[in-house]
Structures are given as structure tokens and as C-alpha cells.
Amino acid sequence: MSSPTTNAAATRAPRSKVIKTGVGWLRLPLIVTYAFLYIPIAVLVIMSFNASKTPFTWKGFSTQWYGELFNDELIREGFINTMIVAVSATIIATILGTLLAIGVARYFRSAIVEAYSLAPAIIPDLALAIGLLAFFALVGVTLSLFSVLLSHVVFCMAFVAAVVIARLGQTDASLEEASRDLGASASTTFFKITLPSLAPGIIAGALLAFTLSLDEFVIAFFTDGPTTPTLPIVIYSMVRFGVTPEINALAAILLLVSFTIVLSAQRITRLTDAV
């Protein structure tokens, strides 16, 4: 940066310390793929503010669909059912997933056990859904919101466990020994040292579980009873007769909720990385 020719560049972009590599046009694929990712979502959000009832014409900005959403009986019921499932599944899956993670990482060091405990997060939803359905039939559980809840706990738990195991890998195992050494019993150590040092992972796992359960369709579709549809099932039955702006509005709200939660989960994990 000392030669006179580069000084001009330095004044133009004084804070830029990134060395730009490659040629400008190589950034084109990035722009194109990014557009490919987000154009459908942008269309959805824009259309949810369209005053026209048909998706083919733009008749000006309106928030009426958001208003109508709340007057729709079916959607309200679906929303309540979904919230019941998502909140309870998150609570149960967070507790069980955390215990699973601690058990696997601290007391049962085995790669195979760890892999199998995380499998429900990876195996196809359809396989899990059919398996659960068969299981419920076998043990005689009537399909209802409760069976959806149990099913969601299964796969959410695996996601929570995955996040918490990652966190456990970063924490110093001698923290727990230090606590015992300073006179704390095993249970005091668990509540005062183990849990707080895992808190960021547990919170991130819980938020992840909540967003996953919120818009889960396949498993809910297979394991739900006929009288208690969750929101994704309600939406599915509505779009069979065409996409209404109402549904666009609903999807936009779900999108906003998921985005907020995922971003905050990321932020929580990053903030505590420094520790």
C-alpha cells in the first residue's frame, strides 16, 4: 500500500482489506443461483400483498388477506393444533434430546450408538411416517394430535441431540470434575455446571425443533386423526382447489416466524462460541 499507484485505490476503499480473487463475471453463478433460491419466495411474499384475487394480475397493495386469514375458522383451528403440537413436542424433545446427548457423549462413548441416536433426523420422513403409523396401529394408539406429538418428538429429539452433542464436544470435560472437586454432588454438578454450559446448544436445538415441527407435513399427514388437522394439512387441503392470496399470506407469516427463529438460534450459538 506504499506505492503511489495503489494509494488511490486505498483512499477509494479505505476499509476494504479483503483481497478480491478471480474475475468479476465468475460471481455471476452466485447471483443466478441466489436468485433461483429466492425468486419463488419473493413472489409468494409479494402476492400476499396483492389486492387482486387471482395471481395473474396486480391490482395494488393490500393487507386484506392477512385480515381474512384470522377470520378463517379452518386456518385458526389448524394453527391452534399446530401450536399445541409444536410447543409440546419442542419441550419434550428438548428434555429427552439433551439427556440423550449427555448420555451418548459422556457415558457411552460409541460411534455406532451416537450414529443411531441421530438417525431419525436423517432417515426419509416417509419411511419414519409409515413406520410410526404401523407402530401406532400395532400398539393400538388412536390417531389424534397426541400421535402427531409423539411422532414429532421422535425426529425433533434427534435434531436436539445432534446440536447438544456438538456443544458437548466444545466444552471442557474437566469442568464437571472441577465441580466435584470443589465439593459439589453429582446432581448439583449437573444442574449448576453441565446444563448452564450446554445452554446455548440446548436453546438452539429447541428453536430448531420448534421450526421443524411447525411446518412438518408428511409425518403429521400419516399420523394425524381426521378431526384435528395441523396447519400444513389445512393448507394442503386448501391448495388442492387453487392457491388463494390468503394462503400466500399464511405462508409469508410462517416464513417470517421460521426465519426469525433460525437466525436467533444461529446468533445464540455464535455469541457463546467465544466462551
Add this chain to the structure above:
Amino acid sequence: MTDTNSEPAPLLSIEHVSKAYDATRALDDVTIDIRPNEFFALLGPSGCGKTTLLRSIAGFEAPDSGSITIDVDGNATNLLSLVPNKRPVNLMFQSYALFPHMNVRKNVTYGLEREGLAKDEISARVDEVLETVALTDKAKARPNQLSGGQRQRVALARAIVKRPKLLLLDEPLSALDRKVRAEMQLELKRLQHEVGITFVVVTHDQEEAMSMADRIAVMHEGKVQQIADPVTLYTRPANTFVADFIGSGTLIPGTASQGSFTASIPGDPQLPATNPSNVTGDAVVMLRPEHVQVRPNDPNSTLVGTVVETHFYGGSSVTAVAIDGLDSPVTARHPGAPTHSVGDSIGLSWNGSDAIIVAREQQ
């Protein structure tokens, strides 16, 4: 050295402790007595079992056999029957293991809260210990906001605030950089005097052990090689491992007899060695660099060789001299700049009383 009769009763008795992991013997019949108020070091290369022994005392490893007892107000208490949180000892971890979600004060308070003491007593003791380690102004800081030396002091404060009978320190200085380490060596020694707690330090750094400890147990392959004060270890090593491990110097193999030593090198020269401990048979003679004089063409010199390296350290110089028949050169340290250059033929001499004869173990 104190003689056997006036020795105080030991605070901690480690007797015939053994521990094996699969095929390796981490601890092999270890017996050590640690006296009240002493600064004791367990010294050895990594994998010698010193950390396993420390963790056995703290309660995080269970020995296969043997006993560890501690004197609590005149009563010998079996440590091995107690869970870690009931043992009257504290361990300072190598990683310090400070609780990241608590500030300095909370970290230090944690151990006292577990004892169920009154709030004002806890508060007074924490204030006092933070003062002792000069961290009063950092009480509200989180561990990740502290420097390495400060973290080490928090870990120390957290352990000594419990007023343990015995404080175990696992490589307490290894996480610090060189300069801070030298300061903390003095600091640890000062603190030990001030708080009057018996310290047992594990270290692989012999200089660290020599400069801090009152007595040192040198360990190798799970066995105690020698227990002695630093000067005895340096001047009268019990075996070739200790002679080689402590300090620097050259080992020359040969045969010892009363008052003399014959080196097993071409010419079978007799080397000056008074042999006060009357070692006979297969042995080595140990030459410390500071005892060896280098002179060209000196008629008194017993060994003649060629200078292969010279190093200037500012105040002193080291000359390495290759001797026919020896694998490693003999080193000599002398004040001032190097007096000879590489390639010079040179004579070596030393006082017979400075040569250390050590019997060679039968393999």
C-alpha cells in the same frame, strides 16, 4: 536432610499403589510420603504415571491396589473410600477448568457455597483470597476476559479458598508463556508459604520442579525412581534415568571399583572419580558441564577430543567435545566467550569429587 527419626508424621501416605490400563502399567507399586506444609513435585516425562497418581489422590481414578491415606487432625483417613467431593484435597486442573458462565467471584465462591457456610463468612473468605492473588479488581470479569496468568490465579484462588489439607496442581504453569511462567513460579512458592497448604505439583519440566519444590519424586514408566530434595537429585542421582533426566551432562559407560573408574572407550582410560558411595561393577560416570574444564595440551587432562560445537549464551559458553568411542560429545560450560573453535584438539579435566558414579541397572 533431616534424618529418619526427626521426620514429621506424613500428611499423605501413598502405599504400594498400582494401576494398569489394559497392558500398560500406569502406576507400579508407588510408595510416597508427603509431609505437612511441604512443596512436593511429581516429575517425569509424559506417560510416566504422575498425572494418574494425582488424579487417584483427587478421586478421578481408582487404583487397582494399594492405599492412600491422609492425616485429618491426627486421624488417618482412607482417601480411596471417599467420593471426590468428600475428599479434603483440591485439584487445580491443567486447563484451569474455570466455569465459563460465572464471573471470577462466582467461580471462587462456588466451592464454599457447597460447604453450606454462612453468607458473610463466604464473602469474607472470598474477599481475602482475591486480595491474596491480587484479583480484587477483576471480581466481576468472566474467565474469557482474563489473561492466561490471571486465569491461573483464579484457578488457584478457587482451590485455596476451600483451605484444603492438600492442594494438587496438574502442570500449573504449562498453559503460560515463558515470561509469565517465571513470574508465576515465584508467585506459587510465595503463596504456598503464605497460605500454609501442602502443595503437590505435577510437572514434566525439571527446572520448574527444581526451582519450586522442597522434595521431588522422579517417576518413569509408572515407577518412582528417586525421592529427594533438588540438590541431592542433582548431585547424587540414584540411577542412570535420574542422572540423565535431571540437569544436563554426559554419561560415560565403564566399570567402577573402589576409588576409581575405567571408561569403556578405546584405550580404557582411568577417569578421575572419587566414588564416595562405593559403586562397583557396571556403571556410568556423569559429568556436569560446569565441572568440566577445557584446556589445550594440558598434561593433566584425562580425555582428549575434538571441539565439534561452541555456543555463546552471553554470560557463559558451552563447548561440545567429541571423544573417540562416545556417542554424544562431552559438554563443558565456562564463563565468557568461547575460547576454542570447531576442529581444535583439546584436553578435558575435572575434579574426581565432581564426577558422579551411578550403577547401571541390570536389564
